[in-house]
Amino acid sequence: MKFDTIIVGGGLAGLLCGIRLSKEGQRCVVISAGQSALHFSSGSFDLLNALPDGTPVRNPLAGVEELIRQQPLHPYAKLGKEKFGELAVLARELLLEAGIAVKGEEKANHYRVTPMGNLKPTWLTLKDLLACESDSHLPWKKIAIFNVLGFLDFYTQFIADEFRKMGTESSIHSFNFPVLECIRKNPTEMRSTNIARLFDKQENLEELIRLLKTESGEAEAIILPAIVGLGQDDVVEQLQEKVGKTICLLPTLPPSVPGIHTQQQLRKYFQHLGGVYMLGDTVLRAEKEGRKVVRVYSYNHGDIPFVGKNVVLATGSFFSQGLIATSERIYEPVFDLDVSFSKDREQWYNLDLFAAQPYQTFGVKTDDSFRAMYRGQAFENLYVAGAVLEGFNAMKEGCGAGVSVLSALSVAERILSK
Numbered sequence: 001m002k003f004d005t006i007i008v009g010g011g012l013a014g015l016l017c018g019i020r021l022s023k024e025g026q027r028c029v030v031i032s033a034g035q036s037a038l039h040f041s042s043g044s045f046d047l048l049n050a051l052p053d054g055t056p057v058r059n060p061l062a063g064v065e066e067l068i069r070q071q072p073l074h075p076y077a078k079l080g081k082e083k084f085g086e087l088a089v090l091a092r093e094l095l096l097e098a099g100i101a102v103k104g105e106e107k108a109n110h111y112r113v114t115p116m117g118n119l120k121p122t123w124l125t126l127k128d129l130l131a132c133e134s135d136s137h138l139p140w141k142k143i144a145i146f147n148v149l150g151f152l153d154f155y156t157q158f159i160a161d162e163f164r165k166m167g168t169e170s171s172i173h174s175f176n177f178p179v180l181e182c183i184r185k186n187p188t189e190m191r192s193t194n195i196a197r198l199f200d201k202q203e204n205l206e207e208l209i210r211l212l213k214t215e216s217g218e219a220e221a222i223i224l225p226a227i228v229g230l231g232q233d234d235v236v237e238q239l240q241e242k243v244g245k246t247i248c249l250l251p252t253l254p255p256s257v258p259g260i261h262t263q264q265q266l267r268k269y270f271q272h273l274g275g276v277y278m279l280g281d282t283v284l285r286a287e288k289e290g291r292k293v294v295r296v297y298s299y300n301h302g303d304i305p306f307v308g309k310n311v312v313l314a315t316g317s318f319f320s321q322g323l324i325a326t327s328e329r330i331y332e333p334v335f336d337l338d339v340s341f342s343k344d345r346e347q348w349y350n351l352d353l354f355a356a357q358p359y360q361t362f363g364v365k366t367d368d369s370f371r372a373m374y375r376g377q378a379f380e381n382l383y384v385a386g387a388v389l390e391g392f393n394a395m396k397e398g399c400g401a402g403v404s405v406l407s408a409l410s411v412a413e414r415i416l417s418k
């Protein structure tokens with residue numbers, strides 16, 4: 001099977017890279033083993049919230065220069081300040097083009113609401129989720145929080161308590177419909193995605209509209225868990241129009257309905273552009289000739305190789321098995337690339353759970369063009385993008401999605417410029 005570019009891993013990084021390349025007429029395949037981090041996402045994309053020394057960043061475009069000074073191995077350092085800004089704008093535009101409606105911009109972080117009701121800075125937030133400009137208060141004095149009876153992944157009381165500290169009073173309502181009884185029979189079925197499938201049906205949505213209208217009383221706005229909009233884009237618009245109030249979604253504990261919708265939209269757009277997406281297949285190994293990868297083999301295709309001019313590794317971090325940790329070492333399982341990690345296992349983690357965890361910065365080494373390093377030398381045609389890269393701490397620096405999309409677009413540009 002011959003392609004211009006073979007992309008290993010179909011999460012945010014792999015798909016965005018594939019979209020950028022396919023738009024320029026490249027024939028691309030994305031081979032992806034399974035779920036990506038998007039399935040667990042908050043519905044917001046972080047670009048840069050804090051420097052490695054802990055200083056908060058309000059304006060990522062202004063903050064990136066100091067980040068590069070403090071952490072020269074950071075993927076953003078390989079882009080440089082100008083490219084960082086340019087690719088952030090392009091990423092936002094590509095997401096919109098793919099039908100992922102996001103709000104926010106790169107010169108000023110806004111705040112999203114966590115599943116516990118706290119505010120956290122971020123770059124882009126999906127349009128239906130609650131986001132605000134202020135880090136200390138919400139735009140309303142009185143809101144109504146609704147939840148499905150027995151849905152345990154959404155903590156209405158914690159949320160109401162946090163909102164009260166910000167000066168917003170909440171009334172809490174739980175609701176039940178006969179159709180929800182079908183999934184309630186087994187408590188493990190009361191998951192956001194199963195509920196969302198029910199609300200993809202118009203008759204169930206109409207019932208929700210009737211309920212919100214009659215029960216929201218004097219509230220200025222209505223908050224719902226993110227349990228609608230799995231298969232449709234305009235559910236919240238419909239609800240707002242028919243109920244006559246502002247309606248916002250809050251992220252739930254995983255699985256993430258907004259994240260899964262984002263993954264589906266990216267995949268759909270990639271395929272619309274002519275890309276080939278192979279889900280449920282795992283790339284196992286590759287053959288090299290000199291400093292080039294010439295053939296890639298997957299579990300499902302056995303001895304039939306994938307052949308491409310370029311290969312992109314976007315297999316994610318430990319979570320997606322792009323990196324594997326044993327008791328002695330950390331390795332990259334497909335190409336056995338050079339990985340940065342401390343030889344002393346004690347140095348992998350910090351016993352203070354809330355401190356920056358060193359293992360988060362471990363990852364695949366690359367040169368300044370994101371070309372993979374193998375035994376100290378860069379491959380000519382194997383690039384690395386996304387969470388599998390070394391040199392950043394997605395949680396402490398608040399840069400997870402940003403690193404994935406910006407490195408993916410940079411890799412695509414380098415391939416296109418060849």
Ligand SMILES: Cc1cc2nc3c(=O)[nH]c(=O)nc-3n(C[C@H](O)[C@H](O)[C@H](O)COP(=O)(O)OP(=O)(O)OC[C@H]3O[C@@H](n4cnc5c(N)ncnc54)[C@H](O)[C@@H]3O)c2cc1C
Pocket residue numbers: 008009010011012013014031032033034035036037038040041042043044045046047281282283284314315316317319320321322334385386387388394399400401402404
């Ligand atoms: C649970 C979780 C939640 C997160 N939430 C957020 C958030 O809300 N906001 C934010 O900004 N950042 C978040 N992050 C940071 C996150 O890393 C990035 O946002 C980003 O989505 C990662 O994308 P990726 O494509 O680099 O990797 P991944 O999303 O991990 O995708 C890698 C893909 O590669 C596949 N794969 C792995 N090995 C192989 C193989 N050998 N062959 C074929 N396929 C393979 C995996 O199955 C997976 O689909 C989160 C991270 C995690 C782990």
